[in-house]
Amino acid sequence: MTNPVVQKVNPMLTEERAKASFPVEELTYILDGGKFNTEKRREIEELVTKDPNFEHPPIQFMTREQQYSLAVKKALLVQQRLKELDMLDDPYASYFFRRIAMPREVSPIGLHWVMFVPTLMGQCSDEQRERWLQRALNYEIIGTYAQTEMGHGTFLRGIETTATYDPSSQQFVLHSPTTTSIKWWPGGLGKTCNYAVVVAQLHTQGRCHGVHMFLVQLRDESTHRSLPGVVCGDIGPKMGYHTIDNGFLQLNSVRIPRENMLMRNAEVQPDGTYIRRVSNEKLTYGTMVFVRSLIVSDAARGISEAATIAVRYACVRRQGEPSSPGAPEPRLLDYPVHQYRLLTCVANCYGLWFASEVLRDLYFTVQPDVLEGRTERLPETHALSAGLKAVGSNRGAACVEECRRCCGGFGFSEASGLPKIYNDINPACTYEGENTVMLLQTGRHLLKCVERARRGEQLAPSDAYIRSRPTPQPKLAGGPLTADLLLGWLRWRSLSMLLEVSGRFNSFIEQRQAWADAFQAVSRRLTRCAEAHCILYVGQAFLDSAKAAENPKICGVLTSLCRLFLLNEVVSGAGDVQLSRSDLARCQDAIDSLLTELRPNAVALVEAFDLPDRMLCSVIGRYDGQVYEAMLQWARQSPLNATDVHESYELYTRQFLAGRSLAKL
Ligand SMILES: CC(C)(COP(=O)(O)OP(=O)(O)OC[C@H]1O[C@@H](n2cnc3c(N)ncnc32)[C@H](O)[C@@H]1OP(=O)(O)O)[C@@H](O)C(=O)NCCC(=O)NCCSC(=O)CCCC(=O)O
Numbered sequence: 326m327t328n329p330v331v332q333k334v335n336p337m338l339t340e341e342r343a344k345a346s347f348p349v350e351e352l353t354y355i356l357d358g359g360k361f362n363t364e365k366r367r368e369i370e371e372l373v374t375k376d377p378n379f380e381h382p383p384i385q386f387m388t389r390e391q392q393y394s395l396a397v398k399k400a401l402l403v404q405q406r407l408k409e410l411d412m413l414d415d416p417y418a419s420y421f422f423r424r425i426a427m428p429r430e431v432s433p434i435g436l437h438w439v440m441f442v443p444t445l446m447g448q449c450s451d452e453q454r455e456r457w458l459q460r461a462l463n464y465e466i467i468g469t470y471a472q473t474e475m476g477h478g479t480f481l482r483g484i485e486t487t488a489t490y491d492p493s494s495q496q497f498v499l500h501s502p503t504t505t506s507i508k509w510w511p512g513g514l515g516k517t518c519n520y521a522v523v524v525a526q527l528h529t530q531g532r533c534h535g536v537h538m539f540l541v542q543l544r545d546e547s548t549h550r551s552l553p554g555v556v557c558g559d560i561g562p563k564m565g566y567h568t569i570d571n572g573f574l575q576l577n578s579v580r581i582p583r584e585n586m587l588m589r590n591a592e593v594q595p596d597g598t599y600i601r602r603v604s605n606e607k608l609t610y611g612t613m614v615f616v617r618s619l620i621v622s623d624a625a626r627g628i629s630e631a632a633t634i635a636v637r638y639a640c641v642r643r644q645g646e647p648s649s650p651g652a653p654e655p656r657l658l659d660y661p662v663h664q665y666r667l668l669t670c671v672a673n674c675y676g677l678w679f680a681s682e683v684l685r686d687l688y689f690t691v692q693p694d695v696l697e698g699r700t701e702r703l704p705e706t707h708a709l710s711a712g713l714k715a716v717g718s719n720r721g722a723a724c725v726e727e728c729r730r731c732c733g734g735f736g737f738s739e740a741s742g743l744p745k746i747y748n749d750i751n752p753a754c755t756y757e758g759e760n761t762v763m764l765l766q767t768g769r770h771l772l773k774c775v776e777r778a779r780r781g782e783q784l785a786p787s788d789a790y791i792r793s794r795p796t797p798q799p800k801l802a803g804g805p806l807t808a809d810l811l812l813g814w815l816r817w818r819s820l821s822m823l824l825e826v827s828g829r830f831n832s833f834i835e836q837r838q839a840w841a842d843a844f845q846a847v848s849r850r851l852t853r854c855a856e857a858h859c860i861l862y863v864g865q866a867f868l869d870s871a872k873a874a875e876n877p878k879i880c881g882v883l884t885s886l887c888r889l890f891l892l893n894e895v896v897s898g899a900g901d902v903q904l905s906r907s908d909l910a911r912c913q914d915a916i917d918s919l920l921t922e923l924r925p926n927a928v929a930l931v932e933a934f935d936l937p938d939r940m941l942c943s944v945i946g947r948y949d950g951q952v953y954e955a956m957l958q959w960a961r962q963s964p965l966n967a968t969d970v971h972e973s974y975e976l977y978t979r980q981f982l983a984g985r986s987l988a989k990l
Pocket residue numbers: 439470472473478479480481482512607608610611613614616703704707755756757758759762766769770773
């Protein structure tokens with residue numbers, strides 16, 4: 326543990342820690358992807374924790390402008406430190422450095438490395454990479470990804486910004502023709518960035534060729550003033566994300582050189598001739614596939630933080646009727662219903678954690694082929710990243726909210742750290758493709774898989790269970806409810822639901838409905854199919870990782886947690902298909918026994934995430950469990966407490982009490 330123990334550890338937490346049935350440290354190595362990674366991460370965390378430059382009072386007491394300004398300073402300081410430490414080329418080290426240096430502070434330059442650089446990597450021709458990539462990697466320029474407009478987010482083909490080629494000057498003219506065409510939302514666009522990848526409709530030789538990407542300079546590189554024709558700014562306060570300047574951008578006939586169109590997949594020649602190099606036009610959407618896969622891991626990390634806080638708090642918080650006179654009040658964690666609420670969040674967290682690793686590996690296996698124009702596995706990768714992005718962020722937001730409520734009133738206080746975790750994960754349900762829209766993309770792919778299965782074509786590995794005919798329901802009665810059996814049931818459920826919906830879809834087609842209309846008619850049910858498919862993927866990844874654990878004690882506890890995850894899915898999905906009352910009752914009993922079995926490991930399972938206090942930023946989730954003193958200390962920092970009598974008393978309350986009118990004040 327990298328946590329400095331400030332005070333004596335609360336004995337209730339020590340007692341819980343002693344109950345672990347497995348070596349927590351070894352599970353940490355598994356989660357980090359090896360002991361080497363754990364050690365490296367801890368070194369970085371210690372480095373940042375000791376650096377006074379990253380210390381400051383809680384940002385929750387600051388104004389938005391102060392928060393933004395501090396975040397800019399810290400984000401840039403991180404870059405300087407990473408350079409000094411020669412860590413810029415090490416994505417693992419720089420990720421953890423950023424994370425611990427700016428815990429729960431969304432970086433104003435975050436879009437630069439999450440989307441701007443990956444877009445340059447994926448969409449530039451080789452010469453363009455030479456020209457811009459190194460400058461971007463060195464942070465000589467700071468960029469963002471400007472796609473969404475006020476009028477269009479989901480429907481990308483509806484984007485209105487135009488890039489019209491002018492062969493006489495060999496320039497593109499970037500223009501926002503309407504109010505709705507103003508770019509709206511891009512992170513860091515308002516004040517921080519000086520460049521952007523702008524998504525626009527390409528017009529040349531009198532024809533529109535659809536959405537393409539252009540590198541546009543927004544601000545002067547030395548004065549940072551916006552360039553002629555560029556109008557940009559901050560979009561104002563949001564539900565969260567206070568540290569980042571999501572921005573707007575209006576382009577008034579801004580001219581850029583022809584070479585600033587990103588030309589890996591398509592090109593406009595000097596005379597204006599348009600040439601498409603690869604047939605799959607969806608390659609322009611490549612960066613989104615990448616970021617969607619990252620969101621699954623963000624969701625798991627968000628739950629890991631919230632669950633660490635809520636489980637620790639549940640060990641030290643006493644509330645309720647003592648079991649006998651004179652006995653202490655029960656701890657929250659003693660209540661089975663509380664165990665259920667927390668442990669199912671922990672189970673979701675592990676499932677998403679392992680699924681995000683499998684998805685990341687898939688992405689990095691497929692990406693080199695995609696860059697070379699071989700797109701055979703792109704549909705599977707898109708369908709999985711879209712669906713898992715939706716399921717991951719939906720679950721992430723729901724579990725973090727559940728953990729927050731598990732902490733009662735303190736969960737509503739910023740002191741708990743929980744509102745911030747929620748406000749960080751919640752927008753992921755919307756950005757990078759709104760979740761329902763993403764589930765529909767997965768659903769569309771699944772419908773096509775049934776069609777392919779019917780034609781006897783081979784399906785991608787994660788779709789291989791899809792057949793054109795139903796399979797018998799696995800029997801849950803009789804033998805033990807093993808993880809394999811439960812996973813088999815979820816596989817059967819996913820296929821059954823899909824075949825039912827696809828049957829309905831086909832009947833609409835037979836009635837001569839257009840494909841798009843038939844799709845709309847089944848869309849509501851299709852989103853459930855997409856969820857079931859993704860949950861199956863999560864369950865499979867979870868079980869594979871549990872089985873792969875070499876230490877039998879870790880394998881045991883992970884398998885039990887995986888069973889809890891699977892059983893909970895079976896019970897909550899019982900309405901989607903027919904599950905007999907007796908099977909349902911068996912599953913419910915099995916959940917109750919698992920809660921009793923897993924309860925002694927509750928603390929160990931969250932502490933395996935090895936989250937230092939600096940990362941959690943939580944008064945009630947501290948390693949030492951000394952909650953109440955710390956809560957008082959926190960409240961003392963409120964600027965409202967700077968004076969005993971607040972100025973509003975003199976200005977208003979005193980007048981009010983004296984019976985004077987406040988109307989003109
Ligand atoms: C909903 C769709 C997918 C629809 O696209 P469309 O062009 O209308 O598609 P269509 O003609 O209906 O054809 C669908 C077809 O296109 C395929 N496809 C769709 N997306 C991809 C992809 N990424 N990779 C590979 N293939 C893709 C689909 O599988 C369909 O294929 P098919 O026709 O079935 O063979 C699209 O408009 C979309 O992706 N919308 C969501 C927009 C979005 O995600 N915006 C993100 C902005 S950036 C951001 O939010 C950053 C935040 C980060 C932060 O703050 O940290």
